[in-house]
Amino acid sequence: xxxxxxxxxxxxxxxxxxxxxxxxxxxxxxxxxxxxxxxxxxxxxxxxxxxxxxxxxxxxxxxxxxxxxxxxxxxxxxxxxxxxxxxxxxxxxxxxxxxxxxxxxxxxxxxxxxxxxxxxxxxxxxxxxxxxxxxxxxxxxxxxxxxxxxxxxxxxxxxxxxxxxxxxxxxxxxxxxxxxxxxxxxxxxxxxxxxxxxxxxxxxxxxxxxxxxxxxxxxxxxxxxxxxxxxxxxxxxxxxxxxxxxxxxxxxxxxxxxxxxxxxxxxxxxxxxxxxxxxxxxxxxxxxxxxxxxxxxxxxxxxxxxxxxxxxxxxxxxxxxxxxxxxxxxxxxxxxxxxxxxxxxxxxxxxxxxxxxxxxxxxxxxxxxxxxxxxxxxxxxxxxxxxxxxxxxxxxxxxxxxxxxxxxxxxxxxxxxxxxxxxxxxxxxxxxxxxxxxxxxxxxxxxxxxxxxxxxxxxxxxxxxxxxxxxxxxxxxx
Amino acid sequence: xxxxxxxxxxxxxxxxxxxxxxxxxxxxxxxxxxxxxxxxxxxxxxxxxxxxxxxxxxxxxxxxxxxxxxxxxxxxxxxxxxxxxxxxxxxxxxxxxxxxxxxxxxxxxxxxxxxxxxxxxxxxxxxxxxxxxxxxxxxxxxxxxxxxxxxxxxxxxxxxxxxxxxxxxxxxxxxxxxxxxxxxxxxxxxxxxxxxxxxxxxxxxxxxxxxxxxxxxxxxxxxxxxxxxxxxxxxxxxxxxxxxxxxxxxxxxxxxxxxxxxxxxxxxxxxxxxxxxxxxxxxxxxxxxxxxxxxxxxxxxxxxxxxxxxxxxxxxxxxxxxxxxxxxxxxxxxxxxxxxxxxxxxxxxxxxxxxxxxxxxxxxxxxxxxxxxxxxxxxxxxxxxxxxxxxxxxxxxxxxxxxxxxxxxxxxxxxxxxxxxxxxxxxxxxxxxxxxxxxxxxx
Numbered sequence: 001x002x003x004x005x006x007x008x009x010x011x012x013x014x015x016x017x018x019x020x021x022x023x024x025x026x027x028x029x030x031x032x033x034x035x036x037x038x039x040x041x042x043x044x045x046x047x048x049x050x051x052x053x054x055x056x057x058x059x060x061x062x063x064x065x066x067x068x069x070x071x072x073x074x075x076x077x078x079x080x081x082x083x084x085x086x087x088x089x090x091x092x093x094x095x096x097x098x099x100x101x102x103x104x105x106x107x108x109x110x111x112x113x114x115x116x117x118x119x120x121x122x123x124x125x126x127x128x129x130x131x132x133x134x135x136x137x138x139x140x141x142x143x144x145x146x147x148x149x150x151x152x153x154x155x156x157x158x159x160x161x162x163x164x165x166x167x168x169x170x171x172x173x174x175x176x177x178x179x180x181x182x183x184x185x186x187x188x189x190x191x192x193x194x195x196x197x198x199x200x201x202x203x204x205x206x207x208x209x210x211x212x213x214x215x216x217x218x219x220x221x222x223x224x225x226x227x228x229x230x231x232x233x234x235x236x237x238x239x240x241x242x243x244x245x246x247x248x249x250x251x252x253x254x255x256x257x258x259x260x261x262x263x264x265x266x267x268x269x270x271x272x273x274x275x276x277x278x279x280x281x282x283x284x285x286x287x288x289x290x291x292x293x294x295x296x297x298x299x300x301x302x303x304x305x306x307x308x309x310x311x312x313x314x315x316x317x318x319x320x321x322x323x324x325x326x327x328x329x330x331x332x333x334x335x336x337x338x339x340x341x342x343x344x345x346x347x348x349x350x351x352x353x354x355x356x357x358x359x360x361x362x363x364x365x366x367x368x369x370x371x372x373x374x375x376x377x378x379x380x381x382x383x384x385x386x387x388x389x390x391x392x393x394x395x396x397x398x399x400x401x402x403x404x405x406x407x408x409x410x411x412x413x414x415x416x417x418x419x420x421x422x423x424x425x426x427x428x429x430x431x432x433x434x435x436x437x438x439x440x441x442x443x444x445x446x447x448x449x450x451x452x453x454x455x456x457x458x459x460x461x462x463x464x465x466x467x468x469x470x471x472x473x474x475x476x477x478x
Numbered sequence: 479x480x481x482x483x484x485x486x487x488x489x490x491x492x493x494x495x496x497x498x499x500x501x502x503x504x505x506x507x508x509x510x511x512x513x514x515x516x517x518x519x520x521x522x523x524x525x526x527x528x529x530x531x532x533x534x535x536x537x538x539x540x541x542x543x544x545x546x547x548x549x550x551x552x553x554x555x556x557x558x559x560x561x562x563x564x565x566x567x568x569x570x571x572x573x574x575x576x577x578x579x580x581x582x583x584x585x586x587x588x589x590x591x592x593x594x595x596x597x598x599x600x601x602x603x604x605x606x607x608x609x610x611x612x613x614x615x616x617x618x619x620x621x622x623x624x625x626x627x628x629x630x631x632x633x634x635x636x637x638x639x640x641x642x643x644x645x646x647x648x649x650x651x652x653x654x655x656x657x658x659x660x661x662x663x664x665x666x667x668x669x670x671x672x673x674x675x676x677x678x679x680x681x682x683x684x685x686x687x688x689x690x691x692x693x694x695x696x697x698x699x700x701x702x703x704x705x706x707x708x709x710x711x712x713x714x715x716x717x718x719x720x721x722x723x724x725x726x727x728x729x730x731x732x733x734x735x736x737x738x739x740x741x742x743x744x745x746x747x748x749x750x751x752x753x754x755x756x757x758x759x760x761x762x763x764x765x766x767x768x769x770x771x772x773x774x775x776x777x778x779x780x781x782x783x784x785x786x787x788x789x790x791x792x793x794x795x796x797x798x799x800x801x802x803x804x805x806x807x808x809x810x811x812x813x814x815x816x817x818x819x820x821x822x823x824x825x826x827x828x829x830x831x832x833x834x835x836x837x838x839x840x841x842x843x844x845x846x847x848x849x850x851x852x853x854x855x856x857x858x859x860x861x862x863x864x865x866x867x868x869x870x871x872x873x874x875x876x877x878x879x880x881x882x883x884x885x886x887x888x889x890x891x892x893x894x895x896x897x898x899x900x901x902x903x904x905x906x907x908x909x910x911x912x913x914x915x916x917x918x919x920x921x
Contacts, residue, residue, distance in 0.1 A: 043551075047567070052744070053809075057574040059567045063549035063560055079527035083550040093529075100526040133570040156744050192745040192855075201746050201855050239858065242883065242919030243714040260849075273519065274630050275666040277674055355525065392849040392862070396666045396674035397706060399878050401849025401862035423850040423860035423881045429672070473711060475850070475860040475881025475919045 002120040004307070008169045008179025012041055015065070015085045022171045024087065028094035029071050030173055032102040036072040036333055037173040039094075040310060041085070042352040045129060046164025051140050051157070059133065062164075068352035069094045071101040075272075075334055078102075079355045114175040118307040118314070121300045124183050124211030128163045131212060136161050139187075139215060146224035147191050153235075154228060156192040161185070163211075170312035178312045184209050184303070184459060186448040189223050193231040202231025207448030209459070210301040219446070230387060230406055237418035239477030240409060246382035247424065247472045248375055248410060252443040253388050255462025257469075258293055258363050259451065260391040260400035261428040266295075266320050266328070267346070267358040267453075268335035270395050277398035277429060278326065285324050287432040290368040293321040295330055297345055297361040299444060304362030304461035306345065311356050315345030320363075321432075332358045350456035360451060364463030368438025372466035375437045377413035383474060384408040384415055385424070398428040423475040431469055439466030481554045485510060486653060488534070488552075489645035492561065496538060497647060499565045503539040503579050504647045505783070508532070511640025516609050518617045519632040523610070540565065542573030576808040580782040582648045584814075587778040588769065588785040591654060594778060595771040598685040601639045601657040609635055612661060612692075619696035620663045627707070629674055631699075633663035637686075650783050658774070659686050663695055665703040677703025681903045684772040702845070705866065709876030711920030712867060718841040719882065719916040720834055720868065723899050726824070727906035728847050728861065730764070732886045734819060735854035737797070739806030748857035748887045749797065758795040758890025761827065766791050766799075768820030775821040775905030782817060789815065791822070795890065824896060824908040831897040831910035836871040842918055843868050844882065857886035863918075880920040892916060 022039060029037040043065050050058035066083040067090055078101025080093040140159045147157045163185035170178050190203035204226035208214045249257055262278070270276035278286070287293075297306045297315035306315045311333045319327050331339065332347035335358055348359035376384060384407050391402035404422050408415040444463035451460045482488045485508040496504045509532070516526040534557075535548040545568040549560045591597070613635040620631045639657035644650060662680025669675050679698035683689050721729060735741050736749035749757060768777045768786035780786050782804045790798045802810065803817030835841045843866045850861030860883045866873040884892075897910040 049571075053574075055572045055574055056570075057544065057572055057577075059545040059571055061545075061547045061560075061564060061567055063551050063556075065549075065551040076523055077525040079525065079529075081529045081531075083531060083533075083552075096528055100523075100528065133567050137570060158744065194745070199745060199855055201853075239883070242881070242917060244711075244921055273632070275674055275676065277672055279674070280672065353529065353531070355527065389851050390849065394676060394848065396676040397669075397709075397878065398673060399848060399862075399864075401881075403849055403851040403860070405851075421851070421853045421856070421858045421860060422883075423862050425848060425862040425879050425881055427673075427879060473879050473881065473919055473921070475862070475883050477858075477883050477917060 003117050004181055005115055005177060005179040008167055008181060011043065011167050012169050017041060017085055021087050021090060025069065025090045025094045026171065026173050028091050029069050029098050031095065031098045034071045034073055034101065034173060038070050038311065039171045040068040040352050041169040042066060042166060044164060044166040046162065047128070047133065048160055048162040049133065049136055049140060051144055051159040056137055056140055064351065066352045067093065069097040070355050071097045072334060073101050075338065076101055077355055081353050113177055115177055118178065118180065119298065121298060121305040121307050122183055122209045125213060126211055128165050128183055128185070128211060143189055143220060143224050147189060147228055150224060150228040151193065151232065153193045153195050154191050155194050158190050160188045168310070172312055176312045178308050180307050182209060183211055185214055187215065187223055189227045191227050191231050193235060195235050198235050200231050200234040202227045202234060204230065205448045206446045207303050208301045209303055209305045233406055233418045234420050237406065237420035240383050240419040240422055240474055242474060242476035244471050244473050246379045247469045248379060248382065248384045249464060249467050249469065250384065250386035251372065251439060251441045251464055251466045253445040253447060253462065254385060254464040254467070255364050255445060256388045256391045256402045258365055258464065259360060259462050260393040260402055261431050262293065263295065263360045263363045264393050265395055265398065265428055266330055268329035268331045268339065269358050271329055272335050272338050275396050277396060281326050284326055286326050286429060287321055287324040288436055289324040290438045291321060291324050291432065291435055292366040294319050294366065295360050295363045299362050299461065302362050302444060302461040303448065303459040304360070306361060309345040309347045310349045311343070311347035313343040313345045313347060318344045330358045330360065332356055348458045350458055354456045357454060357456065359453065359458050360460050362444065362461035362463065364442065364444060365438065365465060365467065367440050367442040367465045370437045370439050372439040372441050375439055375466050375468050376410060376415065378437065378468065379410045379413060382410045383419060384410050393428065399425065400428055401425040424472050425475065426472045431472065434470040435467050436470055437468035441465050481552065481557065485641065485643040486645065486651065489643055492534065492536065493645050493647050496561055499561060501538045501540050501565060504536055505579060506534065506536045506645050508534050508643045509640065511638055513636065513638035514609060515634065515636035516613045517632060517634040518613045519630070521617065524632065538564065538568060539577060540568045542575060542577065543568045543571040544574055544577035545571065576805055578804065579646055579648050580784050580804045582650070584785065585650050585779065585783045586785050587652055588787050589778050593771065594776050596656040596684045596776055597639070598657045600686050601637060604637065609637070616661060616663055616692045616695060619692040620665060620699060623696055623700045627667040629668055630666040631663060635661040644783060646783065654778050657684065659683055659689055661689060661695065663699045665699045667703045667707060669707045675703055675706030677701065677706060682774060683903060684774065688772065705876050706864070706878065707876065709878040711879045712875065712877065713921050714919045716915050716917055718838050719913040720841050720843040721911040721913065722843060722845045723901040723908055723910045725844060725846060726908035726911055727904060729889065730822060730824070730906055730908060732852040732859050735852065736857065736886060737800050739800060739802040739810065739817065741854050742800060743806050743809045746855050748855060752797050753800060754796060754798065756795045757797045757887060758792060759893045760794040761893050761896050762792055762795050762890050763825040764792040765823045766819055766821070767823050770821050773821040773905065775819070777820055780816045780818065784816065786816070786820060820905070822906045824900065826898045826900050826909045827896040829897055831899050832871060834895055834897055834910060834912040835868045839869060841868045842877065850881070852886060859884055859886060880918055883917045883919065889913065
């Protein structure tokens with residue numbers, strides 16, 4: 001455990017944010033009454049460098065500074081933000097949020113301050129702000145060279161290395177004061193390959209809420225090797241047949257299935273509004289008893305890791321489905337109050353410009369009893385999916401889709417020929433019930449996934465053991 | 479000295495300061511905007527927000543090295559540190575001889591602010607009560623239509639406006655103002671098996687008076703939710719596809735990647751060598767027009783600050799243009815066009831959309847998308863769809879859990895007809911389209 005709050009308070013003191021300002025702003029925010037009010041201060045800096053045409057020829061730096069003010073009365077929310085941390089600007093934003101949420105209740109007294117230690121899930125040897133641009137350049141150059149060295153058919157290589165640090169400070173009307181310092185980095189490498197008149201591209205990325213530590217020799221090798229391997233695989237890949245068939249999801253990034261098929265549907269805001277297909281299924285069996293699904297903010301260094309959520313609540317590992325039975329939702333402050341449960345530390349936002357919502361962190365299925373090879377061998381004719389680009393869900397109907405960038409045909413229990421660029425579509429509850437084999441090889445994917453909801457993108461992780469889905473609709477070519 | 483408050487003066491100040499730090503060329507933009515949003519559910523306000531923002535962005539050239547930077551911390555000392563760090567970061571790069579500001583003689587305004595007509599002055603005086611009233615009237619219209627299947631409805635009204643100011647070291651200095659309005663609603667109904675299908679309707683416009691009546695939005699949200707009841711897949715196969723006008727942008731948009739200069743330069747395109755060849759049937763004519771009054775994609779200048787003007791992208795099926803910014807035009811050794819799309823306008827045909835399917839024994843009407851993606855290198859695409867099975871023009875089944883598959887380079891050769899109903903509430907103004915012999919996967 002740690003207490004970052006004093007250092008974060010000292011950081012924002014440099015912008016003139018002191019206890020007097022915070023108390024005055026919270027008083028302004030609660031002028032018209034409030035069940036809950038908070039200030040979310042954020043200062044983020046980021047750097048991205050890029051390589052193309054064999055030149056390290058792009059750099060982008062960004063600074064983002066501001067505070068969001070939220071006032072909650074019942075389930076009504078007033079929200080305002082300002083990028084100017086001068087007292088008068090913050091007071092104006094607070095007054096605006098208060099006026100918007102005006103409920104006529106009694107003003108909420110500012111309580112005795114409550115501070116609590118938080119875990120240290122993303123320690124870094126050096127903050128990204130202390131890493132010179134010049135230290136990043138050899139990495140990028142080496143990744144490019146490695147990609148060219150791996151295969152003579154590689155014609156073009158593009159690389160980007162992005163990183164940054166976000167300092168957040170949350171001050172609530174109920175007295176909670178908590179600060180966090182959140183690093184993040186992503187490396188992306190893509191190649192274009194040519195073989196005769198055939199041309200394809202492949203890419204791979206690694207990401208984490210961490211520092212330069214992410215870039216171990218093994219991970220750097222994987223960055224180049226996987227990008228080239230995928231492009232080469234795609235050169236020979238075709239379209240799978242169209243229609244319903246068994247699907248084997250590879251360990252790792254197949255967690256996108258969970259994210260779309262059930263994760264969003266268990267975000268409590270959709271359920272308290274009654275618009276999720278899972279709204280009336282709590283306590284019911286919704287999957288095979290080998291299926292246990294969790295959403296976990298506590299995986300050190302993962303993109304979904306959070307020491308504290310964006311409402312100032314402690315984070316946790318939340319069990320959503322246990323042995324096939326629906327056990328829990330992902331709660332923010334508002335939904336937790338309505339359901340009469342504790343928040344799960346799932347209140348997240350893209351930045352101070354947005355109010356928090358219940359969101360996933362790192363969603364995965366726990367390992368099961370089956371040998372992955374036996375799962376593949378059990379399929380007579382189907383497809384094996386091992387790389388994905390994007391997905392989407394309709395919360396109420398439960399229909400979801402995810403795009404398979406690379407995969408394989410399974411014929412006679414064997415991987416026979418590569419396939420690519422196919423959309424798979426299904427219905428969440430039906431597909432969950434159709435997962436009948438769960439592998440013993442859980443992997444948390446290392447890629448830079450971003451989840452979108454209500455116009456807000458947040459960093460997430462996902463994971464999966466190898467699983468078999470009895471039937472999914474494959475958007476194949478014939 | 480304190481920083482200028484006026485955006486034009488602030489941008490000019492940053493240009494001068496950067497030049498003093500040794501920068502050769504610089505382009506500075508200041509964006510200022512105010513946005514408001516209100517949403518309602520269960521006959522009361524669920525969430526409302528209001529905020530103003532000011533952000534500075536710049537791109538700079540130093541000894542042939544190019545970089546971009548942005549900040550919302552506009553305190554004088556912080557801005558100075560930001561500029562110094564931007565310059566220092568740029569020095570680490572390798573020179574790229576193809577980076578340059580666009581030639582001054584090509585830059586400027588193509589259309590006056592008055593002609594673009596993208597700032598509705600009623601936005602200046604729109605009050606909190608006005609916004610609340612719009613949302614309330616829309617919610618009332620939605621709730622007035624609820625039936626036994628009704629579970630929930632939510633509506634929203636949002637608006638915004640602002641000013642973008644741009645100043646460069648080679649003489650460009652101008653500003654443009656715009657406003658926008660958006661509103662819509664979603665309806666959730668009960669269905670068999672615990673399904674809760676949702677239907678929604680949303681519109682956006684430059685002028686408040688251009689938004690459709692609340693009754694139309696409410697009716698569409700309910701109708702789309704009801705159409706999803708009992709929906710499911712049909713047998714995989716090849717069917718004629720009717721692409722509803724408001725969703726045609728997804729398929730048209732798959733063209734954008736392969737005809738972009740960056741994609742062509744990096745070899746990630748299936749249309750890089752197809753200029754002045756037929757990539758579709760004679761029914762497809764596509765114009766990029768940044769000058770449309772009140773157009774959601776209209777702009778006086780492009781990303782390079784060059785004069786924005788209408789261009790023919792596809793003429794009767796023949797590809798007439800690649801999107802080439804100054805940078806990628808130099809990379810490719812070709813004449814510059816423009817770097818990105820503005821309004822895409824598909825020339826309409828003569829008949830009503832209902833006429834397109836009336837003679838067809840079976841056709842699939844696509845009214846929505848779910849996931850999917852396209853590969854710009856091969857042109858292959860695969861998208862999830864929502865829609866209806868039409869038999870001689872009459873809807874006989876709601877469709878879901880289905881995919882449509884094809885290839886960007888060939889799908890438009892299957893375009894048999896376009897209707898006369900261009901969708902006006904988007905920067906992609908496409909009529910309903912009929913494609914023959916399209917692959918769908920279902921059961």
